[in-house]
Amino acid sequence: MFLTSNVHRAPLHVSVSSLSQLNSQSVFSVKYAVKLLKKLADDGNFKLGKVVHALLIVSNHASEDNVIQNNCLINLYSRCGQLAMARHIFNRLQQRNIVSWSTLMTGYLHNGFTWEVPKLLKDMVSVDNLFPNEYILSTVLSSCSNGGLLHEGQQCHALVLKSGLVFHQYVKNALLSLYTMSSDMEGVLEILKSVPGxxxxxxxxxxxxxxxxxxxxxxxxxxxxxxxxxxxxxxxxxxxxxxxxxxxxxxxxxxxxxxxxxxxxxxxxxxxxxxxxxxxxxxxxxxxxxxxxxxxxxxxxxxxxxxxxxxxxxxxxxxxxxxxxxxxxxNVVPNEYTFAVLLHSCAGLSALGCGKTLHARVEKTGHGTFVVVGNALINMYVRSGHIEAARALFSNMICRDTVTWNLIISGFSHHGLGEDALYMFQDMLAAKEQPSYVTFIGVLLACGHLGRIEEGFYYLQHLMRDFGLEPGLEHYTCVVGLLGKAGKLDEAEKFMRSTPITWDVIAWRTLLNACNVHRNYGLGQKVADHLLQLNPNDVGTYILLSNMHAKVKRWDGVAKMRKLLRERNIKKEPGLSWTEIRNETHMFVSDDTQHPETAQIHEKVRKLLAEIKPLGYIPDTASVLHDVEQEQQEGYLSYHSEKLAVAYALMKTPSQAPIHVIKNLRICDDCHSALKLISKVTMRVIVVRDVNRFHSFQNGSCSCADYW
DNA sequence: CTAGGGTTAG
Missing domain, CATH: 1.25.40 (Serine Threonine Protein Phosphatase 5, Tetratricopeptide repeat)
Known part of the structure; x- marks a missing residue:
């Protein structure tokens, strides 16, 4: 083993065998022993360190009143993680100085016993009557910031001021760490301003x-x-x-x-x-x-x-x-952050099977108790449509943070459970958890679902400010949705014109969507023109506009939209739906014929449509442009991807099982009304996640209350 | 002989 000395002499060659030569008094000068011990401490070499210690004892070089050498021994053992031994030597010292205390404190700090360090300082002052120097203060301050000992840290700050050691760079840096730890950034700025360098x-x-x-x-x-x-x-x-x-x-x-x-x-x-x-x-x-x-x-x-x-x-x-x-x-062992990322990836895919496997694994490994993992699990269940599983997880969580509450509140909102979302928000306030910017997005969404206009405005204009939060674009967009959903379209437009903020495409489209649902052709056209000014190639706008024309039977308008799309060569993303059956994902494209069971699936769709016809289902040809760019064809509706996915899931799952489908676009009007009735005739719960929200179809109605 | 700063989730 080679030990390179930092003084100007040839490297020392030290090994257990060569050390045996040191077993004579002539070789062991005090200076040499100190250098050797320091080197071994720096390297954390416990094995050789013990040998040297033993040799010192045997050769009568270990005396209790050799302070410097003993300090080196304390340092050696604490650097090797042998805190008990370090303490033992410290306790037996006949003579000790401030370095002995400092070394022991560093030992406690580096071995994780941060809370012992301020106690040692107290002992040092009261027993040995020593006043802390810059070494002591920086070590104690570090212990306080590492261990979250805010109160003790403040007392140390007082000592620092008293001693005038703030101007010492080590002490200053330790103080800055302490104030950073306690989130007192104003305090940090104060220190930076008053202490130069x-x-x-x-x-x-x-x-x-x-x-x-x-x-x-x-x-x-x-x-x-x-x-x-x-x-x-x-x-x-x-x-x-x-x-x-x-x-x-x-x-x-x-x-x-x-x-x-x-x-x-x-x-x-x-x-x-x-x-x-x-x-x-x-x-x-x-x-x-x-x-x-x-x-x-x-x-x-x-x-x-x-x-x-x-x-x-x-x-x-x-x-x-x-x-x-x-x-x-x-063979790299994952930690809680790894699991959080994986669960969020499952959430992105709505990959429930994979998410459940990971859920089982984190329960087994014990990672499930970390907040980041709990949050990721809630998000995964919310995003794969299992809101009740998310609710159960939330109530079983041991510790929650702001993100946890935000996830469950916005989860309920996206699932159309406005009441639950607002109750959760009340619980959050009762639990003294500070709501954040994100919290209020979920809350305002919930108000939108419930049509609670006054309540929404109260949150926006008063409660947010009470918590020191400035409403932003997302909140204002929620208000546009809130007014729009209630049919107050002119008010929504007025709100947009009068609010001094740069509205984005999403906000305007929210208003356009409201015009569409409430069949306000005049305002709708105006909004659409504005949207196309912002982005002439925005497919979403063309689709909404075309749907609107169709609803008021302005077929010339529909034709114009299609012509525009063709002329500008705007290609629409193909409609995709997928569903997971026994851990396998089945993907469907509109007008799909690639699936090996295409014939059976189409047959199933035809049967389902025939079954719901007596309940009042009328194919809605106006929705066609939603999924195709070509001319509409007779019978084309039957092959929308979400219908294929639902039909397939009905064929392949037991009669009680809920069905989950994920879609890359907005669900179209026709599929929406068809799925409502299909849920009734098949007595199934059908949950569809589209780009914006969840639709939970059950017994003929949908959780979105027909507004999306 | 003793002291300080670093990476991953929303």
């Missing part, structure tokens, strides 16, 4: 602190100062700066930083490669993330989870699940 470490502490607490402009300030001072030097700085780019979703900036990093010659390590992957993933550049993943092949759980997350964030859900299999083959 900053190192790379200061920059990194505050950069990460600002980032974690949403102080983005302050983080950018730090970054630009680092650039101007040329101090973007080491890996940790880059990790934090990539975090900033990821947060900003600024791909250009991220690429520039990446270039700078490459030019500076810094080599990737597992932290840095994860940070770069994460940046590319969050900035929507999945290829960049994959490139980094392959260029630094020494992966751990975190870097694996990062690449899985990058795939998930870029909607490569299947790829994320596939890569997990590779991860398992490499």
């Amino acid at each position: 900053s190192s790379n470490i200061t920059d990194n502490v505050v950069l990460k602190g600002f980032l974690d607490h949403g102080y983005i402009n302050e983080a950018l300030d730090v970054f630009s100062r680092m650039l101007s001072e040329g101090s973007v030097g080491d890996k940790i700085s880059y990790v934090n700066i990539f975090g900033l780019c990821a947060r900003l979703k600024d791909l250009k900036l991220g690429q520039q930083v990446h270039c700078r990093m490459l030019k500076s010659g810094l080599q990737l390590d597992v932290f840095l490669s994860s940070a770069v992957m994460d940046m590319y993933g969050k900035c929507g550049e999945i290829l960049g993330a994959r490139y980094i993943f392959h260029s630094y092949p020494d992966h751990n759980v975190v870097s694996w989870t990062t690449i899985l997350a990058a795939n998930f964030q870029n909607e490569c859900f299947e790829e994320a699940l596939k890569m997990f299999l590779q991860m398992e083959l490499q």
Whole structure:
């Protein structure tokens, strides 16, 4: 074993056998023993450390009053994770100094016993009458921030001020960490303002602190100062700066930083490669993330989870699940974040079977008790249409956070369970959980479902502000939907014109949709014109407009829309529906003839339509453009993808089983009325997830109350 | 002889 000494002399060759030569008094100078012990402590070499300790005892070099050497021994044992031994030596010291205390404290801190460190400080002051120096204070402050000891930390701050050691950089940085830990960013700014001087470490502490607490402009300030001072030097700085780019979703900036990093010659390590992957993933550049993943092949759980997350964030859900299999083959053990990403990927696919398998697994491994996993499970069940499973999970959760509440509230809203959503919101307030920006989107959606206009406005104009939240575009769009659904179209339009905000396509389409449902042709045309001005190639607008023309039987309008679509060569996404039967996903395209059982499926659809005709089903030819761009054909309706999927599921599942179908577009009017009646004649629950919401068809009606 | 900053979920 080679130990390289940091002093100017030839490297020491130290091994157990060569140490036996040291068993004579002449070789063991005190100075040499200290150097040796320091080296062994730095390397965490417990085995050799013990040998040296033993030799010191045997050779009568271990005396209780050799303070420096004993401090080295305390350091050695605590650095090797042998805290009990370190404490034992400390207890037996005849003489000790402030370094003995400092070393012991560091031992407690690094071995996770953070709460013991302030107690040691108390003992040190009261028993030995020593006043803390900069070493002691920075260690105690670090212990307080690591252990979340806010109260003790504040007391230390008082000591720091008393001693005048704030101006010591180590102490200042430890204080900054403490204030960051307690989310007191104003306190951080205060310290930065009053204490001059900053190192790379200061920059990194505050950069990460600002980032974690949403102080983005302050983080950018730090970054630009680092650039101007040329101090973007080491890996940790880059990790934090990539975090900033990821947060900003600024791909250009991220690429520039990446270039700078490459030019500076810094080599990737597992932290840095994860940070770069994460940046590319969050900035929507999945290829960049994959490139980094392959260029630094020494992966751990975190870097694996990062690449899985990058795939998930870029909607490569299947790829994320596939890569997990590779991860398992490499014997990398997943953690709670890994499971959260996987469950969210299942949610993206509505892959219930896969989600359930993962659910069983996290229950078995114990990961199910982590909030991130619980949240991901709720999301997975919500998004695969099993709102009751989500409800049960929610009520069994041991600890919940804001996200948990947001998920269940918006889950209920998307499933048309407005009452449940609002009750949950009340529960959330009763549980003293702070509602967030996202919470109110779910709440306003619920108000929309229930037609509670006044209540919605109360939340928007008063309650949100009571919680210090400024309503945003999403909330205002919910209000447009709320007014529109209640048929107050002119008010909705007035609201849009009078609210000083830049409305997006989604908001205008919400109004257009309301005009469509309420057959307000005049306003609808106006809104559609505006929408087409914003985006002349927007397929969604053409479809809604055409449906509207059809509803008021303006066939010339329908024909015009089709002509426009053809002229502008606008291709519509094909309508797809899929359903999972016994862990297998079956995909259907409208007018599908690829499926091996096409003949039987079509026969089933015809039978179902014949069965519901006596209940009042009239094929609605106007909806056709929803799924095809060609001229409408007689009988074409029968082959809409969701009808095929439902028919197939009816053929292949037991008579009591609920049916779940996922669709990539909005469900069309005709399928909607057909499925309502099919749910009645077959006595089945049919849940369809379309792009916007869930439709739960049961006994002839739908949870969306025929408005979507 | 003793002290500080880094990656993954929404």
